[in-house]
Amino acid sequence: MKKATVERILDAAEVEFGAHGFVETSLRTITGKAGVNLAAVNYHFGSKKGLIQAVTDRFFEPLTVGLQAHLQELAKAEISHHDALVQIYRGLLLEALRIAQGNPARLVLFARLVNSAYNQSQGHLRKHLTHQYAPVFMLFIQAMREHMPSMDHEQFFWRFHQLMGMMVFTLSNSEALTAICAAEYAQQRGLPEIVQQLIATLVAAAEAPVVAIEKLA
Amino acid sequence: MKKATVERILDAAEVEFGAHGFVETSLRTITGKAGVNLAAVNYHFGSKKGLIQAVTDRFFEPLTVGLQAHLQELAKAEISHHDALVQIYRGLLLEALRIAQGNPARLVLFARLVNSAYNQSQGHLRKHLTHQYAPVFMLFIQAMREHMPSMDHEQFFWRFHQLMGMMVFTLSNSEALTAICAAEYAQQRGLPEIVQQLIATLVAAAEAPVVAIEKLA
DNA sequence: GTTAGTTTGAAACGAATGTTTTAAACGTTC
């Protein structure tokens, strides 16, 4: 049986958005790949923005649910700052990995979505994300803050951006990501291993000592 | 005296590209801000791609010249791996900072340009950059490789991407970047201080020990 | 079986974009 139109649009949109971004993907290519009529997008989702947000929710809703549970359980555990940081990022990326279902393109989509939470382009998506998932975001940030003491507010602000940047950018590199997964020369290297290495670097960067500000030049 | 048309287009394009990206900036807004005719872009630069590459070259040419000199001098020095890494990123970011001339928007532009060297969208710019500045890129990568021993090829590949990602993403955050520079609450924090902290995190991430690959789930 | 509501199909609309064209203005050279 043929999948429902809505679902086929979402599937196609997800792939195209992940591969070429939001602005550079036209509704016509989406409906073309989905094998549905062009008008179906505006009928079912109201607008292109609506479609983008629908794609977002289909990924973020299960992600945030899983992450929230993970973080709440983590809050009860008594572990070192280091282990906590590992678990925080492990929780986030493991959830993303689970939802991506081993598909590199879906991880790229995840990275793009998080990126939109920071970027002022696609402002509607930023608003949608922050409004919809603010509690989990807050939980995530506070968990990091808690286990990154010895930083004042501003230092943490920038360190946090740096960490998110590393994560988002690494996972956005669709070319390298898909290449490494399809490569014969790296049989045992897949998405999980890449994520594993990413976590290690993230935590090391998080724990980097704060430098004394001195003149650069 | 009025600046030449070419220069005024480049100035305006630089600002707009840095603020809104390449695809989301139209030639009409550029020529509008520059106070020149629309056709002038295609006349002087051939196409929009040509303009993008011209903007790129005006930033990258002096940058790469300075960086190459810095790296060559660094190769002669006998210092620790740690200090070398600091100097490598210090050299890159200091050059970018010098060319940006204290303007946050120009740093954002720099980040976007580097991003285009990785992203397959704007493929023409990627080709242009890699063709034009390949020697300096190679010099930079090899310098990093040299001072990040204990990593095999694949590990270094991903670590390098992670580092570039952190740098690019942090400097791409134009909103935060300009806000922090204009803020009253942080009188002594400017671009140089942000870059200083970035370098510290970059080096810490570069030196993060390679993890043993184990099963994640 | 008829009817009311929902979904799909094909075409067109209006706006925005990069590019091209044509002519006028400018500047330099002989």
Next chain:
DNA sequence: GAACGTTTAAAACATTCGTTTCAAACTAAC
């Protein structure tokens, strides 16, 4: 100062995009 190549000006062109329209097809309830 006349002639010629260069630069600018204004308009139009061709294409693409998101969106809308309206009729046809389908679905489900009575």
